[in-house]
Amino acid sequence: MSASDGTQQPMTIKLEKLVWRLRSPDEFFPQRQEEEAEEHPLHKSYCTGGTVLGEEGTFIAIKKRSTVSINALVYRLAVGMTGSQTAASQYIGELAATAWERDLERAVKLYNLICQAEAGYILDELVPKQLKASASVGQTVETAVLRSACTWLGINPDTPLKRQRGRPRKRTRNEHGDATSAGEVIELTLQPDGSVTGRLIASFQGLSQNTNLASLTLTKLAEILVALRDAQLVDDADLLEAYLEAVDADWRAKIAEEIGVEDNSTPTSPWAVLGLTPGASLEEVKQAYRKIMRTVHPDTSGPPQWYAQTVNDAYRQLLEELTDD
Incomplete structure (x- = not known):
C-alpha cells in the first residue's frame, strides 16, 4: 500500500479464527424476577417443559422430556428385530438415553477444557475431535440400529469393503462381436437374438471356471447369489440377478x-x-x-x-x- 508521501507501508490483514468460550451468566439469569423459573432463579426459557432438580457443582440439573427423530425404515428394522412396535420403541428409547448421556459427558469435558484456558477461550483447532459433537442423537440412534440389524442378518458391520466404490464393471465384446459385461466371477453375454447367456470366469463355490450358468438349477444359482453378496461382490451379484431375471422372471x-x-x-x-x-x-x-x-x-x-x-x-x-x- 502506498502512503501519501510515496513510501511503502505494510498492509495489515486481520484473520479471524473460530474459538470456544463460555457464555456470560447474564444470559442465563434474568434481570427481572418475573422472567425467572418458578423453582429456580434461572431464565424460564431454559426450563420450559422441564423441572430443575438442583445444582451439581457448577451445573444446574434440569429434567426434561425429549424426542428423537429417526428414519421410518430404520424404525421398521427395529420392529423386525425386536418383534413388536412396543419393544422397538423401548429399544430406541434406551439407545437415545445412552446417546444423550454420552453427549452430556462430552459437553462437560469440553466445558472443563475451556475453563482451564488462561485466555478465557480456546482455539477450535486445539479442541480434540472427540470433544466436538459429530452427530445428532437421532443419527447416533440410527447408526446403532443399523449396526444391530447387520449383526441380526449375519453381517459383520465392521467388515472392510473389498472393492472401491464406483468401480466400473468391465464391458467388452467377444470374438463374435457380442456385448459382454463381467465382474470378478460372473460374465454375461447379450446374444444377437436378444437372449442372455452367462458363465463363471473364475472358480467359485466349488464350481470350475467356464461353468455355464444355464447348466445350474435355480436353487444352485440362488446359493451362488447369496455367496456373492456375503463376499461383497456387488457387481457379480447384480449380474447374476440380471441373468435370473432374463431367463425366468x-x-x-x-x-x-x-x-x-x-x-x-x-x-x-x-x-x-x-x-x-x-x-x-x-x-x-x-x-x-x-x-x-x-x-x-x-x-x-x-x-x-x-x-x-x-x-x-x-x-x-x-x-x-x-x-x-
Missing part, C-alpha cells in the same frame, strides 16, 4: 415354492417354510431365515409380499417356541 416365486411355500392361502409348517426339520436349534432357525431373506433380497424387485410375510411369520413363531423352551 418368476425365479423368486419358484425358489419360494421349492423350499415349501406353495401359495399364500395354504397353511404351511413354519419348519417347512424355513426349509428345516422339526427339532432344529435356535441358531439353525436364525441362519435359515437370514439365508432366505438374503436370497430373495427385498432391496431389488423383491419377493411376493405374501411370501415375505409368510417367512417372517414362520420365523417369529419358531423364535417364540424355542425361546419359551
Whole structure:
C-alpha cells in the first residue's frame, strides 16, 4: 500500500479464527424476577417443559422430556428385530438415553477444557475431535440400529469393503462381436437374438471356471447369489440377478415354492417354510431365515409380499417356541 508521501507501508490483514468460550451468566439469569423459573432463579426459557432438580457443582440439573427423530425404515428394522412396535420403541428409547448421556459427558469435558484456558477461550483447532459433537442423537440412534440389524442378518458391520466404490464393471465384446459385461466371477453375454447367456470366469463355490450358468438349477444359482453378496461382490451379484431375471422372471416365486411355500392361502409348517426339520436349534432357525431373506433380497424387485410375510411369520413363531423352551 502506498502512503501519501510515496513510501511503502505494510498492509495489515486481520484473520479471524473460530474459538470456544463460555457464555456470560447474564444470559442465563434474568434481570427481572418475573422472567425467572418458578423453582429456580434461572431464565424460564431454559426450563420450559422441564423441572430443575438442583445444582451439581457448577451445573444446574434440569429434567426434561425429549424426542428423537429417526428414519421410518430404520424404525421398521427395529420392529423386525425386536418383534413388536412396543419393544422397538423401548429399544430406541434406551439407545437415545445412552446417546444423550454420552453427549452430556462430552459437553462437560469440553466445558472443563475451556475453563482451564488462561485466555478465557480456546482455539477450535486445539479442541480434540472427540470433544466436538459429530452427530445428532437421532443419527447416533440410527447408526446403532443399523449396526444391530447387520449383526441380526449375519453381517459383520465392521467388515472392510473389498472393492472401491464406483468401480466400473468391465464391458467388452467377444470374438463374435457380442456385448459382454463381467465382474470378478460372473460374465454375461447379450446374444444377437436378444437372449442372455452367462458363465463363471473364475472358480467359485466349488464350481470350475467356464461353468455355464444355464447348466445350474435355480436353487444352485440362488446359493451362488447369496455367496456373492456375503463376499461383497456387488457387481457379480447384480449380474447374476440380471441373468435370473432374463431367463425366468418368476425365479423368486419358484425358489419360494421349492423350499415349501406353495401359495399364500395354504397353511404351511413354519419348519417347512424355513426349509428345516422339526427339532432344529435356535441358531439353525436364525441362519435359515437370514439365508432366505438374503436370497430373495427385498432391496431389488423383491419377493411376493405374501411370501415375505409368510417367512417372517414362520420365523417369529419358531423364535417364540424355542425361546419359551
